[in-house]
Amino acid sequence: MERSTFKIDKYYLTKVDADRKSIYCHHDLMGELLVPTHKHNKAQMLYAEGDVVFVTTETKSYFLPARHFIWIPAGLEHSIQPKSENVMMRNLYFPVEKDEDAFYKNEGIYPVNNLLLQMMLFTNQWNGDLKKGSPNFTIAKAIKAILPQICTNNLPLELPQPKDKRLGKILRHVENNLGETILFSEVAHEFGYSERSLYRLFQKDLKMSFIQYYTIRRILKAIELLLDRKLSVKEVALEVGYSSVPTFSNTFFKILGQRPSDYLNGEDVLKSR
Template sequence: MQNDNIKCGLTRKNNSYFVDTIPKEAYVWCEKNWKHDDNEHIHARSQLTFVEEGYQYFHIENKIHLVPQHHVIWIPSEKAHKITSEAQTVELMVFLFKTVFPEDFYQDVHVFAAPPVLKEMLLYASKWNKVLAENDEQDIFFRAILRSLPNFCKESNGLEIPVPADKRLIPVCQDISSNFKYHLNIDSLAEKAQMSVRSLQRIFKHETGITLQKYLQLTRILKSIELIDTRQYTLSEIAYKVGYQSLSAFTASYFAVMKTKPRNIKSQGVSS
């Protein structure tokens, strides 16, 4: 992104809304060493983002979606979102579509691992990076990607952390995020929320759809992904850093959330 007023070919109209005068039905915008800001924004085009390297957090409504390497996120048009990341390097491919098909799939946010066929299609499409002139092959190819997305999608609901609307629960979430290495202290969390333990557990589950223990698990796995991205630690070291007493316990928890086993190669070339 060349400056604060241009994002993926879109021009900032006001503090949060981006517009474009590009006549093309769809185009792709690739960036090496992606730079972002923390501002929530909206645009009229639907967005498919493929994370080629690193990871991104997408803050959308009351959820924070993690999009790791080789995953995609679909964001419908007019859906407010912002992105954050602590990854050392982020490489993204952003596909922007003016119109989409009428199926329900295209009206909701989806995060999923890009299967090999979709990944190859997206990488092939990079040859049209920032090409805004009309191109028949590109138009047909991008429409095929768009049409195929519902078939490629295997929902990864585990890659999101809910944000409760009840303000009493915000200190609870902040405490878990700061002390994820340790076991939950339910009494202390209830005190922070100024409610009984029973009420905290009930209200938290109602607000977020998950238990406090599940929230802790998700937080630990998201933190582990950040550590894996640094390539500074073995998986055993990461397991202990995020609160697990053994590599096997960490691997089982990671698999339960991510549906795949953690993989890591330290920068020194040591495999784990």
């Protein structure tokens, strides 16, 4: 407990904003640390390696898989929780500038391409404030500058937090039965709704349909299982309710932009450097 409090105070609440003009850099093997809800005056670029990181805001729950980064705008309250002690999290915190591109005002999850990966490698030995005018500051600022140009695919790896308690029960039912084929008509009947009224509840509260929520939740679970590296792609497909591997693979590709087999075989490039 002492270790967790020390790290939160030192890195997340105190030092990030101490110098409002610097770019702050912090890399850490996070262990089981939960960083509770907080915010900072700088925008945050968080890259994850090794496992999944959960980032939660007031309205959404983000699912950050390995080899991706999340952009968190300045002033947005959020909590951070790595799924396992193996997660390496690399953070760059950027001061807000005048007339910034709209990209920087919205949170989002993006894959790290080879260009961005090579630039991130430069930051591996950095920690603390990067002073304006220093070579490291210039490199970090270049990383920020290219994001709107290369990060055009904001991945739908977040799910809204339900406000309606009745809907919360339904979503827990989905969560507990991801290995089965869940039919909307059966869910409506089991929880005492007509299909029409339940459809309206999903749209009003979550701003998405049942099938959209269900599909994303299955793929998010599949990513977790792939990163565990204990099951084959076929076994993962079955675990999240897909009897057809091609259908699972196509759905995975539509959401993540790569096939499950490619994701499973991806290398943890930054983790070992």
